[in-house]
Amino acid sequence: MLFMVEMDVNVPLDTDQERFAALKQAEKERFQELQRAGTWRHIWRVVGHYSNVSIFDVADNAALHDILTALPLYPFMNIRVTALCRHPSSIHDDDR
Numbered sequence: 576m577l578f579m580v581e582m583d584v585n586v587p588l589d590t591d592q593e594r595f596a597a598l599k600q601a602e603k604e605r606f607q608e609l610q611r612a613g614t615w616r617h618i619w620r621v622v623g624h625y626s627n628v629s630i631f632d633v634a635d636n637a638a639l640h641d642i643l644t645a646l647p648l649y650p651f652m653n654i655r656v657t658a659l660c661r662h663p664s665s666i667h668d669d670d671r
């Protein structure tokens with residue numbers, strides 16, 4: 576199942592910078608692992624924001640919930656999830 580996931584990262588001014596840098600590195604490693612697995616299919620930066628728009632390919636809603644809530648930066652994120660399905664005019668075979 577495909578989902579569009581919009582993530583906004585909010586970093587309070589009093590956040591410990593060293594701790595945040597470690598979480599950012601852990602997030603990057605988990606992100607790259609999920610990309611290699613084909614789970615986190617796409618990511619784009621939202622221009623002018625500490626936000627991204629991503630496409631996830633997961634078995635079901637619960638799987639996506641588990642992945643998102645375990646992300647290292649999850650405590651700093653506001654997340655919106657939109658379920659997607661194949662557009663009838665798409666020429667891409669992997670849009671499902």
Ligand SMILES: O=C(O)CC1=CCC(=O)O1
Pocket residue numbers: 582584602603604606625626627648
């Ligand atoms: O930078 C972000 O938008 C948050 C994030 C998601 C994957 C990653 O490496 O950073």
